[in-house]
Amino acid sequence: MPNATAKKLSRIQQRNRRVILDAALDVFSTHGYRGTTLDQIATQAGLSKPNILYYFEGKEAIHVTLLNQLMETWLEPLVTIDPEGDPVEELLDYVQRKLDMARDLPRESRLFAGEIIQGAPRMSPHLLADLKPLFDEKCGVIQSWVDQERLARVDPQHLIFSIWATTQHYADFGTQVSVLLEQDTDPHTRASAHLRAMFEHLLRLAH
Numbered sequence: 001m002p003n004a005t006a007k008k009l010s011r012i013q014q015r016n017r018r019v020i021l022d023a024a025l026d027v028f029s030t031h032g033y034r035g036t037t038l039d040q041i042a043t044q045a046g047l048s049k050p051n052i053l054y055y056f057e058g059k060e061a062i063h064v065t066l067l068n069q070l071m072e073t074w075l076e077p078l079v080t081i082d083p084e085g086d087p088v089e090e091l092l093d094y095v096q097r098k099l100d101m102a103r104d105l106p107r108e109s110r111l112f113a114g115e116i117i118q119g120a121p122r123m124s125p126h127l128l129a130d131l132k133p134l135f136d137e138k139c140g141v142i143q144s145w146v147d148q149e150r151l152a153r154v155d156p157q158h159l160i161f162s163i164w165a166t167t168q169h170y171a172d173f174g175t176q177v178s179v180l181l182e183q184d185t186d187p188h189t190r191a192s193a194h195l196r197a198m199f200e201h202l203l204r205l206a207h
Helices: 011-031 038-045 049-055 059-079 087-104 106-117 124-147 156-172 174-180 187-203
Strands: none
Touching: 011 038, 011 049, 011 059, 011 106, 038 049, 038 059, 059 087, 059 106, 059 124, 087 106, 087 124, 087 156, 087 187, 106 156, 124 156, 156 174, 156 187
């Protein structure tokens, strides 16, 4: 059966496609790619399996669509680091944007993490074509700030890895965070203050 993505969709078809993708995001982020079935996605979407297959060729096509949509969103905070800005504030703003994404887009974060853990079988082209050049560019910016003595002597690559690890943790390990901070009604505010203090201490030049 031909899927509907190759032709112009009606308003109802566009809505159904969004419903399918949102349902799939729920299921993939909970069960991972291998643990997800089309039946689960159909149940979550409230649609029949044949209806799902009208819009997408199969599970992989849905997964790839979600990953493609996610990549631009995921790269945006890194893109916005301004070489002409104040180095410490630019990087602290980046930390905050990544933490905000962990709060606002936890399903997307887990989807991305699950794909990477599996060896990025469907995302490798994006990593090579989109993330790697941007990562290298921003590492060059950070290194230039270090060389100009506008920033403490940090390893640019591992600094970015550390930012990813300490911010995405709140999404990828959200269940653990909730259990351990059961009395905390606003962990995001505390996390924001902690990460800002930690990275500011790391990044500012000693006087």
